[in-house]
Amino acid sequence: MLRCEQLTKTYVSGGRDLTVLKDITFHLEPGGFLAIIGPSGSGKTTLLGLLAGLDRPTAGKVLLDGTDLGALDEDARARLRRDRVGFVFQSFQLVPTLTALENVQVPLELAGNGRRSGGSEDSIEQRALALLGRVGLAERAHHYPAQLSGGEQQRVALARAFSNRPRILFADEPTGNLDARTGHVIVELMGELNRDLGTTLVLVTHDPDLASRAGRTIRLADGAIVSDTGAAPGGDA
Ligand SMILES: Nc1ncnc2c1ncn2[C@@H]1O[C@H](COP(=O)(O)OP(=O)(O)O)[C@@H](O)[C@H]1O
Numbered sequence: 001m002l003r004c005e006q007l008t009k010t011y012v013s014g015g016r017d018l019t020v021l022k023d024i025t026f027h028l029e030p031g032g033f034l035a036i037i038g039p040s041g042s043g044k045t046t047l048l049g050l051l052a053g054l055d056r057p058t059a060g061k062v063l064l065d066g067t068d069l070g071a072l073d074e075d076a077r078a079r080l081r082r083d084r085v086g087f088v089f090q091s092f093q094l095v096p097t098l099t100a101l102e103n104v105q106v107p108l109e110l111a112g113n114g115r116r117s118g119g120s121e122d123s124i125e126q127r128a129l130a131l132l133g134r135v136g137l138a139e140r141a142h143h144y145p146a147q148l149s150g151g152e153q154q155r156v157a158l159a160r161a162f163s164n165r166p167r168i169l170f171a172d173e174p175t176g177n178l179d180a181r182t183g184h185v186i187v188e189l190m191g192e193l194n195r196d197l198g199t200t201l202v203l204v205t206h207d208p209d210l211a212s213r214a215g216r217t218i219r220l221a222d223g224a225i226v227s228d229t230g231a232a233p234g235g236d237a
C-alpha cells in the first residue's frame with residue numbers, strides 16, 4: 001500500500017544543510033492504521049509531506065499503491081493525490097465562505113463528478129450529507145465554519161477528507177487544536193472510518209494516548225525511526 005525506502009530530506013537554509021530525515025524505511029499494509037509520534041522538530045510533518053507526495057525527498061523513494069511518486073511530474077502527482085489521498089490538518093483548513101455541506105462537496109466536484117445534470121448534482125449532495133451524518137453533523141450542514149466549534153470543524157474536515165473515498169488518509173496532528181475529549185472523538189471517528197471503509201490511515205500526533213488507538217506506532221527522534229511496533233525482522237512489516 002505505502003512503502004518508503006531510505007527516505008532522506010535535507011533542507012538548505014542560510015547556506016547550511018540541515019538533514020531532518022535520515023534513511024526512513026518501512027512498509028504499511030492496506031487498511032492499516034499507523035501513528036507516527038515523536039517530539040516537536042523530530043521530522044513528523046516532513047515525513048508526512050513526503051509520504052503524501054506534497055514534497056519531494058532528497059534521496060530515497062515513496063511508493064503509493066505501487067506507484068513511485070518520484071517518477072511522476074507535478075500534475076500527475078496532483079491527480080494521484082486528488083483521486084486516492086485524503087488529508088486532515090491541525091488547523092482544519094475549511095473554506096470560510098462555504099457551508100459545511102459545500103466544503104464536503106468540493107473534492108467530489110473537483111474529481112469530475114460535478115456534472116451539471118440534476119441527477120448527479122443530487123448524488124453529490126446526498127453523498128456529502130451522508131458523510132456529514134456519519135460524523136454526527138447532519139444538523140449543521142448549512143452552517144459556515146465560523147459558526148462551528150473547533151471539534152465540529154475538524155469533523156467537517158474529516159468528512160471532506162473521506163468524500164473522494166481515498167485509499168489512504170494522512171492526518172497531521174488533527175487533534176492538536178482541540179481539547180482532549182474532543183480530540184479523542186476525532187480519533188475514534190478516524191478509527192471507525194478506517195474499519196468500515198478500509199481506508200489506510202497515517203496519523204501524526206505527539207500524544208501517545210491517541211497513538212495507542214492505532215494498530216502500529218512508529219516513533220521518530222532527530223529524523224530517524226527509533227521504534228516501530230509493527231516492524232518485522234528486517235524492518236519490513
Ligand atoms: N522548509 C524548511 N526549511 C528548513 N527547515 C525546515 C523546513 N521545514 C521543517 N524544517 C526543520 O525540519 C525539522 C523537522 O520539522 P518538522 O518535520 O516540522 O517536525 P515535527 O512535525 O516533528 O515537529 C525542524 O528542525 C524544522 O525546523
Ligand SMILES: [Mg+2]
Pocket residue numbers: 044045046
Ligand atoms: Mg509537525
